[in-house]
Structures are given as structure tokens and as C-alpha cells.
Amino acid sequence: MAWRCVLVVVVAAAMGLASSPPAPEALLLKAKSLPCPPEANILPCTCHASTPYGMTLDCSLINTNDDLHRVFDTTFPFKNFQKFIIKHDPGSLDNKLTEITKDTFHKITFVNVIIQGTQIQSIDENVFSYSHETLRQLDLRNNKINDFPFESMVSYTELDTLLLDHNELPKLEKFSSASLVTLSIGNNPNLLFTFDVLENIPKLENLNMEGIGLRQIPQHMFINLTSIFTINFNDNDLTKLEEYTLDPPNTSVGRLLLANNRIYTMLPDALTGCQPDAIIDLANNDVTELTQNIWQPLLDQVLGGGNVYMTGNPLKCGCDMDWMFLNTSTTVSADVYPPILTDYTTCFDGTQVRFLDVCIFEKHCGSNSCVN
Numbered sequence: 001m002a003w004r005c006v007l008v009v010v011v012a013a014a015m016g017l018a019s020s021p022p023a024p025e026a027l028l029l030k031a032k033s034l035p036c037p038p039e040a041n042i043l044p045c046t047c048h049a050s051t052p053y054g055m056t057l058d059c060s061l062i063n064t065n066d067d068l069h070r071v072f073d074t075t076f077p078f079k080n081f082q083k084f085i086i087k088h089d090p091g092s093l094d095n096k097l098t099e100i101t102k103d104t105f106h107k108i109t110f111v112n113v114i115i116q117g118t119q120i121q122s123i124d125e126n127v128f129s130y131s132h133e134t135l136r137q138l139d140l141r142n143n144k145i146n147d148f149p150f151e152s153m154v155s156y157t158e159l160d161t162l163l164l165d166h167n168e169l170p171k172l173e174k175f176s177s178a179s180l181v182t183l184s185i186g187n188n189p190n191l192l193f194t195f196d197v198l199e200n201i202p203k204l205e206n207l208n209m210e211g212i213g214l215r216q217i218p219q220h221m222f223i224n225l226t227s228i229f230t231i232n233f234n235d236n237d238l239t240k241l242e243e244y245t246l247d248p249p250n251t252s253v254g255r256l257l258l259a260n261n262r263i264y265t266m267l268p269d270a271l272t273g274c275q276p277d278a279i280i281d282l283a284n285n286d287v288t289e290l291t292q293n294i295w296q297p298l299l300d301q302v303l304g305g306g307n308v309y310m311t312g313n314p315l316k317c318g319c320d321m322d323w324m325f326l327n328t329s330t331t332v333s334a335d336v337y338p339p340i341l342t343d344y345t346t347c348f349d350g351t352q353v354r355f356l357d358v359c360i361f362e363k364h365c366g367s368n369s370c371v372n
């Protein structure tokens, strides 16, 4: 009996409590806030800890720069956060968050940062500098950013994912990152970059450059990327693919998205390095002919279950594509190619390419061995 009493007193003293044991509800409240800061101090932000190490701080209800400063000027008992979130409705007039100054977060570190829909135009290179060794995902989509410190990305040694879509960036600066796997910078209209912009991002697997007003993919842009898997150039102004547009060192490409451009032709060897089951999306372009010297090498890359989507192209379906239907010494077998184009690829008049009559090609293009 006696030692139990002593223990309670010792524990109470260690917790800085009065000598009478606290009511159970009070203990519960305390247990709930740690390791998060006291709720009242950080309003309107909220903090929750799914595990003692996984704190998420959600500041979506913050409307102004001053609000943000006030929250982070309070004392945080623990400084290492898993996630920091600000998700604003970009159309809301209440949203007056225009900047995050470099000392805003003091010494607080983050693993995932998600700031979306704000009025922020510029990110200072030191805003997240205490997160150099922790930051894995930086998601700044859908803001008004026209100035981003690409050169400082080299310092974020764990950075895996950088998402900058739907901003107003005029330029993707060449930068270095030994860790980056995903770079998404689509829908920044008229984004400029140099042919060697990816040279120092050796682990890159996923690149999204959709909707950036691109007229030409620079030759050899992917020449040093040993693991590139997804490439998205949808919704651009591409017209012609030069040779070596896609020439990665390995056959690593699994998704090549070139839909909704104005591509009417490509040169032989424009696209190489696709996996046997790759999806190549060329839907809604201006291709009229599928000549053998250009298109067979592309289809031959994806014979292991891959597809080339060409719906929405004004294909003539003339003798230019007879090689897909007639067995020749250079084709694997005539029945192999049309299915790769799927049921959705049609000629200019809506006929499905896959089900074109072999005899038409035999009669008009090849040696006529059809019976009628």
C-alpha cells in the first residue's frame, strides 16, 4: 500500500503536477496534445499525430501572411513534422497568403510539404532550409509561383518528388539532385528549358511537362537517364519529332504520352527505349500515314503486350500501312501489328484500323492472292 502511494507522488512530481493525482480526463488531454503543440497556440492550424513520430500540421484555414507568422512564432515542443499542409481554394477572395518569408518556420522540419491554391509568387531559397535532410515531397501545385530556387534543390538530399504544376514559372533552370525520382512541372505556359536540363537528375523516373506550350522536344534530352519510365508531353504544340527525341540508354520507358499535340510526322529513330509492354499515347494528333520505315521500329518495341494509341488522327489507311496487314520478310507476322493500335484507332472516315480488310491491301498494294 505504502509504496504505491509513494510511486504516485513521484510520478506526479516528475510530471510537474500538484501532489494530488489529476483527474483521468486531464491526463487524457495532455496525452492527446503531445507531441503536437497546444491546440490553442496554433489556431486556426490543427495538428494531429498518427504516431508519436508522425505529426501532421494543417494550416489550410490560415488566410494571411501574419496568421502564418503568428502560428510559427509560438513554441513548438517537438520540431520534426511529417507533413505540413496548406490547401486553399485558388478562387477564394479570403485567400491572401502571398508569401512565406525565409524565417517563417524557424527550426521546424518537414518530410512532406503540400502548399496548394495560394497566391504565393516566389519561394525563397531558405524557406525550408532546416528540412535539407528530411524533405521527401515538395508539392507546390496550383499557386502563382514565377520564381523558384531550383539551384537549392541539390541540398535536399532525400527529395524524391517535386511537383510544380499549374504555376507561372517562365523557366525550368538546370539543377542537380541525386535523389529526385519525380519531377512534375506541367501547365506552366511557355516554360523554357535547355536540352541538358535533366543531365544532373540521374535517378529521374517520371517527368511531366504537359501543357507547357512546347514546340519541339530537344534531341538527346533523355540520353543519360537510365531509369526514365513515365514521360508526359501531352497538350503541347509539337508538330514533328526529330531523330533521337527519345534515346534513353536502357529500354526503361513504360509510359510515353504525346497526346493532344499537332504531330504529323517523325523521323526514323525518333523514339527508342520503350519497354515491350509500354503504352505510347499519340491520340489526337495529325498523323496521316504509318509508313513502315518509321512506324514498324516503334511497334516492334512494344510487341510484349504494349499499345500505341492513335485515336483522333486523320489516318489515310492507304498502301502506306500495308506492311501491317501483309506478311513480308521484315514483319513478324501480319496479324500482330493492328491489335497494338487497339480498337480505337480509326481511319479518317471512322473505319477501325484493326479490322481493315486484308484483301483490300492485297489487291491494291501487294501481290493479289485473295480469291475474290
Ligand SMILES: *[C@@H]1O[C@H](CO)[C@@H](O)[C@H](O)[C@H]1NC(C)=O
Pocket (backbone or CB within 6 Å): 195, 196, 197, 198, 199, 200, 220, 221, 222, 223, 224
Ligand atoms: C550526358 O552526359 C554527358 C557526359 O557526362 C554530357 O556531356 C552530356 O551533356 C549529357 N547530355 C545530356 C543531354 O544530359
Ligand SMILES: *[C@@H]1O[C@H](CO)[C@@H](O)[C@H](O)[C@H]1NC(C)=O
Pocket (backbone or CB within 6 Å): 226, 249, 250, 251
Ligand atoms: C542502364 O544503363 C546503364 C548505362 O548504360 C547500365 O549501366 C545499367 O546496367 C542499365 N540498367 C538496366 C536495368 O538495364
Ligand SMILES: *[C@@H]1O[C@H](CO)[C@@H](O)[C@H](O)[C@H]1NC(C)=O
Pocket (backbone or CB within 6 Å): 325, 326, 327, 333, 334, 335, 358
Ligand atoms: C500471315 O502469317 C500468319 C502466321 O504465319 C498467318 O496466320 C496469317 O494468315 C498470314 N496473313 C496473311 C495476310 O497472309
